Amino acid sequence: MPLQLVAITLDCPDPLALAAFYQRATGLELHPRSDADFAGLEGEHGLVIGFQRVDDYQAPSWPGQDQPQQLHLCFRIGDEDLDEVETRLREFGAGKPDHQPHGDRARVLTDPVGHPFCISVG
Incomplete structure (x- = not known):
């Protein structure tokens, strides 16, 4: 049973700000349901780079x-x-x-x- 990687998520203090950095760097599109607690960029083949808010990061x-x-x-x-x-x-x-x-x-x-x-x- 092969697993398919669909997301990689980074902890951070401000998901939208970190998503904006990676969006500028990669040109990937911001996921439409991104918000202040979790933001994502949609990559190739459905892979999402996610950014999740962590208190006291x-x-x-x-x-x-x-x-x-x-x-x-x-x-x-x-x-x-x-x-x-x-x-x-x-x-x-x-x-x-x-x-x-x-x-x-x-x-x-x-x-x-x-x-x-x-x-x-x-």
Whole structure:
């Protein structure tokens, strides 16, 4: 019995704000039933990236484990310039940790509430 992945959900303090960041970054559409407690973006093949409100949310401390990351998203950027995509994402509110383990083919960034994610070429 194969399972079909239909949603990935991130904890956050403000679901609509975090959904707006990822919507700008990915171009995915906001789910019509999104609200202040849960927002979603509709992805390919029905996959939803969800954002749920958590009281007293604490950001991950990547790469340390004082506050574990729980989840790490990876996005392929095709043949776009890695520096340009990073700059655009940082303008949207992404951060860039000092620790960059992937060399020149990928970057680790953090979303506005601290979840780490990677962007990679190819």
